[in-house]
Amino acid sequence: MRFQIRLSGCKGEPLLVGDLLEEAIKIIRQRTAKGIINLNTNASLPDVTEKLFRAGLDSIRVSMNSAQKIFYDRYYQPQVYSFDDVLSSIEIARKFNRFISLNYFVFPGFTDHPDEISALRKIIDKYKINLIQARNLNMDPDWYTETLQLKTLSPDFIGVKRWIADLSRDFPFLRFGYFNPPEEIVSQSLKLISNS
Numbered sequence: 691m692r693f694q695i696r697l698s699g700c701k702g703e704p705l706l707v708g709d710l711l712e713e714a715i716k717i718i719r720q721r722t723a724k725g726i727i728n729l730n731t732n733a734s735l736p737d738v739t740e741k742l743f744r745a746g747l748d749s750i751r752v753s754m755n756s757a758q759k760i761f762y763d764r765y766y767q768p769q770v771y772s773f774d775d776v777l778s779s780i781e782i783a784r785k786f787n788r789f790i791s792l793n794y795f796v797f798p799g800f801t802d803h804p805d806e807i808s809a810l811r812k813i814i815d816k817y818k819i820n821l822i823q824a825r826n827l828n829m830d831p832d833w834y835t836e837t838l839q840l841k842t843l844s845p846d847f848i849g850v851k852r853w854i855a856d857l858s859r860d861f862p863f864l865r866f867g868y869f870n871p872p873e874e875i876v877s878q879s880l881k882l883i884s885n886s
Contacts, residue, residue: 705731708738712745719746728870730793733779734771740782749789751823751870752780756800756838757809764838780817787883789876791821791867797834802853804846814861820879821865822857824850 704711715727728749729742739750755765759773783790792813800806813819827834835841848856854866863882865871871879 703732703734704729705733705735705738708735708741712741715742715745715747724873726789726870726873726876728789731779732766732771733776734768736775736778736782739779743782743786743788747788749791749870749876750779750783751791751793752776753793753795755795755797755827756806757813758806761800761806761838765834777813777817780813780819784817787880789820789871789880790817791823791870792819794822794824795827796824796850797827797831798850799845799847800838800840800843802847802850803843804848805843807848807853807856811857811860814857814864818883819861819864820876820883821867821871823868824854824866825868 711729718727726748727746728751729739729747730751731739731753733739733750733752754762754776756762762773762776780790794801794810857864858866863879865875865879
C-alpha cells in the first residue's frame with residue numbers, strides 16, 4: 691500500500707492548527723507506519739514543527755523566496771516570526787533525520803545571482819536539503835523587483851540552467867523536482883544524507 695498525506699494550508703499556515711495536526715498524525719501512525727505524511731509550511735513555528743515530527747511527521751516542504759534574510763523579509767514581511775525561526779524548523783527536521791524540501795521561488799537574475807547562490811549553498815550544506823522544488827513565481831516582475839529592491843544587484847547572474855547544474859554537481863544528495871516524492875525516493879535520499 692502506497693500513499694502520501696499532504697498537510698497544507700492553501701488559505702493559511704497549517705502550523706497554526708498544530709495541536710489538531712499532531713493528533714491527526716498520531717492517529718494515522720497508530721494505524722500504520724506506511725506512507726509519507728508531509729507538511730507544506732512556512733516553517734514559522736519551530737516548537738510546533740518539533741511536536742509534529744515527534745508525532746510521526748515524515749517530511750517537510752518549506753516555502754522560501756530567498757536564502758537571504760533581507761530578501762525573505764521584504765517578500766514575506768513576517769510579523770510574528772523570523773527567518774531564524776524558519777531555519778530552526780529546518781534544523782529540527784534534520785535532527786529527526788526527516789526529508790526536507792524547499793518550495794523555492796525562482797526569479798531569474800536573482801535566484802542565480804552569486805550572493806543568493808552563496809546563501810542557498812550554506813543552507814543546503816548545513817541542513818542537507820534533500821529536494822528543491824523550483825517554482826516559477828508567476829507574478830509581475832516589476833512588482834517583485836521593486837518589492838525586493840533588486841535594481842541595485844549587479845548583473846552577474848549565471849543562468850538558471852547552470853544554477854541547477856552547479857548545485858547538482860556540488861551536492862550529490864540534492865534532488866530537483868516539482869512534487870513531493872514517493873516513499874522509495876524519500877528513503878534513498880535519506881540514505882544519501884547519512885552516507886555524505
